[in-house]
Amino acid sequence: xxxxxxxxxxxxxxxxxxxxxxxxxxxEAASGAxxxxxxxxxxxxxxxxxxxxxxxxxxxxxPLMADHLGMTGVAAVHVESACASGGVALRQAFLxxxxxxxxxxxxxxxxxxxxxxxxTNVLATAAxxxxxxxxxxxxxxxxxxxxxxxxxxxxxxxxxxxxxxxKNHHHGAMNDKAQFxxxxxxxxxxxxxxxxxxxxxxxxxxxxxxAAAVLLCPLEMAKEFTDRPVKIxxxxxxxxxxxxxxxxxxxxxxxxxxxxxxxxxxxxxxxxDVDVAEVHDCFTIAEICCIEALGFVEEGKGGPAARDGxxxxxxxxxxxxxxxxxSKGHPVGATGIAQTIEIFRQLQGEAGQRQVENARxxxxxxxxxxxxxxxxxxxxxx
Amino acid sequence: MPSPRYTREIPARYRLEAARCSGCSKxxxxxxxxxxxxxxxxxxxxxxxxxxxxxxxxVVHVPPDDFLMEAPxxxxxxxxxEGARLMTQVVDxxxxxxxxxxxxxxxxxxxxxEGHSGILCYGHKGVPA
Numbered sequence: 485x486x487x488x489x490x491x492x493x494x495x496x497x498x499x500x501x502x503x504x505x506x507x508x509x510x511x512e513a514a515s516g517a518x519x520x521x522x523x524x525x526x527x528x529x530x531x532x533x534x535x536x537x538x539x540x541x542x543x544x545x546x547p548l549m550a551d552h553l554g555m556t557g558v559a560a561v562h563v564e565s566a567c568a569s570g571g572v573a574l575r576q577a578f579l580x581x582x583x584x585x586x587x588x589x590x591x592x593x594x595x596x597x598x599x600x601x602x603x604t605n606v607l608a609t610a611a612x613x614x615x616x617x618x619x620x621x622x623x624x625x626x627x628x629x630x631x632x633x634x635x636x637x638x639x640x641x642x643x644x645x646x647x648x649x650x651k652n653h654h655h656g657a658m659n660d661k662a663q664f665x666x667x668x669x670x671x672x673x674x675x676x677x678x679x680x681x682x683x684x685x686x687x688x689x690x691x692x693x694x695a696a697a698v699l700l701c702p703l704e705m706a707k708e709f710t711d712r713p714v715k716i717x718x719x720x721x722x723x724x725x726x727x728x729x730x731x732x733x734x735x736x737x738x739x740x741x742x743x744x745x746x747x748x749x750x751x752x753x754x755x756x757d758v759d760v761a762e763v764h765d766c767f768t769i770a771e772i773c774c775i776e777a778l779g780f781v782e783e784g785k786g787g788p789a790a791r792d793g794x795x796x797x798x799x800x801x802x803x804x805x806x807x808x809x810x811s812k813g814h815p816v817g818a819t820g821i822a823q824t825i826e827i828f829r830q831l832q833g834e835a836g837q838r839q840v841e842n843a844r845x846x847x848x849x850x851x852x853x854x855x856x857x858x859x860x861x862x863x864x865x866x
Numbered sequence: 867m868p869s870p871r872y873t874r875e876i877p878a879r880y881r882l883e884a885a886r887c888s889g890c891s892k893x894x895x896x897x898x899x900x901x902x903x904x905x906x907x908x909x910x911x912x913x914x915x916x917x918x919x920x921x922x923x924x925v926v927h928v929p930p931d932d933f934l935m936e937a938p939x940x941x942x943x944x945x946x947x948e949g950a951r952l953m954t955q956v957v958d959x960x961x962x963x964x965x966x967x968x969x970x971x972x973x974x975x976x977x978x979x980e981g982h983s984g985i986l987c988y989g990h991k992g993v994p995a
Contacts, residue, residue, distance in 0.1 A: 605930055616953045618978075618987065620932070622929065629922040678927045680926050
């Protein structure tokens with residue numbers, strides 16, 4: 485495979501974007517990525533989106549988005565893997581450039597969640613309809629069961645969970661793209677309303693509109709577009725059991741571990757070599773399970789990581805410096821690309837107040853459903 | 867949703883029919899073509915006991931539309947003595963009492979009235995044993 489680099493990025497603000505539709509957000513992010521790189525052409529584009537069909541009644545997003553970007557004619561396709569759609573779109577773009585098939589490929593993600601759809605029901609389509617949703621479980625419900633199992637097996641506390649939200653809001657308060665640019669206290673988190681016990685409102689990522697895009701090209705062409713390209717050194721994708729009941733240990737995310745192992749093997753490095761990471765904190769418990777499965781902490785030891793400052797900026801392994809899904813927002817299909825943009829800016833040294841000192845190697849992990857799909861990318865500054 | 871779906875799903879949902887893999891002895895519920903553990907295709911059918919133990923649980927306070935009238939309600943992953951696990955509501959008790967380790971019996975109940983046409987959907991729910 486050829487070496488592949490990211491040379492440009494663009495994204496909308498994340499939040500309730502009442503004046504922008506699905507296509508408007510995509511065009512803002514995609515044209516932002518192209519102008520960031522000074523590029524005026526594309527060979528191909530991938531659009532990650534969980535469910536344009538159910539959120540706004542729009543499918544066939546590949547040609548629609550190419551058309552509105554003024555690029556009718558390019559190869560364009562929609563990629564779906566629930567909340568991991570963005571990360572999988574990046575992987576497809578990486579494979580296409582790496583294979584030598586194309587030179588300039590856009591990887592984008594978009595989701596419009598605030599246009600009147602029943603968000604709980606649409607998100608639940610990423611769980612097992614026959615075995616889980618039929619009986620009345622919701623997504624917060626599935627992660628709540630993961631949380632309770634983690635508490636049972638490892639002694640994780642509600643306060644441990646709360647500190648993940650506190651830490652990510654602290655980071656997100658410094659991000660001008662974030663939906664919730666404000667700090668929260670552990671007391672506020674633990675006093676927020678119950679969604680699905682033991683998870684409360686402030687343990688959950690919000691309902692968000694937004695889009696994000698990055699431009700990829702062969703590393704050898706990268707200097708045409710930017711002085712500071714970031715190399716994609718590895719991509720790992722894995723699947724796991726769809727239904728929570730089919731997992732031996734509901735508190736362990738097997739697909740996350742596998743996707744991480746595959747990426748680390750491809751990059752020929754290990755978890756201690758990573759300077760900054762974005763992981764999929766759709767709920768506070770998810771960040772705890774993901775840092776364990778990726779090997780940043782030992783299995784069962786993820787609970788106290790945020791409270792102890794291990795995963796904050798300045799800690800041993802800063803996690804979710806963007807604010808994560810929790811504070812930055814979670815427009816599901818766009819999330820994997822937005823995580824990539826945070827790592828891209830960190831490795832370029834352009835993350836402003838959130839900059840991790842001497843960040844050279846970064847990782848982004850994006851997952852779908854209750855962990856049935858997970859994709860990990862590892863990046864290196866050039 | 868088309869009603870044939872409900873007919874198709876009856877053996878597992880209404881009768882708790884499962885299968886034991888002849889290759890690795892894993893109990894698979896509902897029945898599948900391939901064993902998720904060893905990919906074997908030979909199975910021996912069995913019916914699950916109508917009881918089990920809570921593996922993990924939650925109390926849903928913000929429910930899907932079809933369950934609005936029932937919240938807050940307990941949901942649990944229940945393991946039967948055969949080793950099969952299923953997602954189920956646990957009812958007829960204080961939802962906050964549904965915790966890992968609790969013994970439940972599985973009873974045939976109305977699960978929901980689906981959508982605008984209100985199709986009656988049946989299945990199993992846990993109750994305190």
